Amino acid sequence: MLMRPPIQAWSEVGDLMGSIFGPGLFQSSPVQVALIVGTVVAVVSGVVGVFTVVRGQSFSGHALADLGTAGGSGAFLLGVSQLWGFVVIAAVAAGTIDLIGPGRARSRDLATGIVLGAGLGLAALFLYLDTTSSNTSGASMTILFGSIFTIDGGLVPIILGLGVVSLGTVLILYRMLLFSSLSSDMAVARAVPVRLVGIGYLVSLALAVSLSAMTIGAVLSTALLIGPAACALRLTKHPGLALLLAALIGVAVTWVSIVLAYDSFYWPPGGRGWPVSFFVVALIFTLYLLLQLPARRWASKWASRSAIIDARPAGP
């Protein structure tokens, strides 16, 4: 059998990719930045998201994401990068939530709701000022729904750094987080600093949400936080594997979304690409539904063999 030179094979692959994904996808600098940032954000959100779901703090995650709107629009007014607005407001909000309502889930939700309301009021004012000062709704769209293709390449190292801090914190606290999610009283009995662990986790959450607000917008960033984690938890009962799977699902969804968004330039109505955020949310939602349906059917069919269902990825 005749082997072709590898270079020729590679260029054929390149041509093939080009014809599938639209020409010039991987050469475009905004796309390269988008892929790098998207990957970092997806990994951080996926891993932090598993703990968000396990700790039952999806509402806190969602609130921190929505509050990012106030930070993003405030930063726009001041003329600095939205990233700083997202990070500052998420950190302040996480601290306030922790100060008002530590402990029980109900008072925590109450505190979260109150801080969320106050923050959204601020966001309403800032967004109004943004649109009147710039005479365009572009700022609102970017802040609320993200624009991964317009991220300044200079921000990449900062985004990477914040991602490492967030990811590092949850990995260092991994066992204590699992333990205090299981039962905070049992964790205290074993001298786990539950309060400190909770604060560390909130910082990671605030960073993760801020980063994903950069890519898919403040309003939608919970999708990237909760979605891949929820899917991963359907697939595995092993805590470590759940982190890995959530990160992988997040990265896959982000990449496919970037490619589709780039390709959608040629879709109707034509001349304008569809937003990446739409594809991310649509893909995650579809995947979650796919994982729900068969699992339920299987569960009733082999109710007694739950261990086998647990061990196997649900799917057609």
Added chain:
Amino acid sequence: MEEELARVDADQVLKLEGVSVWLGGRQVLRDVSFAIREGEMTGLIGSNGAGKTTIFRVILGLQRASAGRIWIRPGARSGPDPAIGYVPQTVVLDPDMPLRARDVVGLGLDGHRIGIPFPSRQRRRLIDEMIEAVDASSFADKRVGRLSGGEQRRILIAHALISRPQLLLLDEPLINLDIRSEHEVVELLSRIAREQRIAVLISAHDMNPLLPVMDRIVYVAAGRAASGTTEEVVQPEVLSRLYGRQVDVIRLRDRVLVISGSDDTSAADHEHAHATADPGLV
């Protein structure tokens, strides 16, 4: 604080002296004193709201005592390996939580450490041994949230025991269990307490399932406590003093019923119950 204690015996692991707790203007514990010893099972008996959980929270340091002293054998609490095992009354476990039963036992071993646990042969062996000891091998790899109440209880006991504690605190471990699981859990605890010389403090609102294995009893009512052997404590005079009103103790074969009169007109009943009480049947 510890040196103020009058005297501590060598085999005592935990001692409370005159502990009182005020919560929101209400006194939930009044002058509670008792000690528990290694290798012994002590029952903390009382109805709901009597103060049992508060006693656990005071021992664990989750609740400050307003007065009194709490002594825990040095090494049982502080140090790098805190050795109090604790199983709370309610642990709400989500069925989808990505934690297998063996992961919960593993958290008992090193859940207070930082970083990700690296699988090692020794870690796995320790966890397997503990799971074996509580007869949980058949469901060790299932999600903990999907186990039955009795299975979860056994896993939580394994979790508490794997750190080799000197003191094991169990808050209502028999609640919501069927009679068979109840019996299994009691047998398991009694075996472990004797074999591993652990001091076990186990709370229950019904003393009967514990009667065959209980070495000592701490009876709690209205925030007050009386302690001693079952024969000493489960007596109408002692319990009446505790409740502050007339209480009858009825012994039926190997079961004990404590009946609290609704008012003070039951003096005759009291005399009757006292006359028929037979400590030998306990």
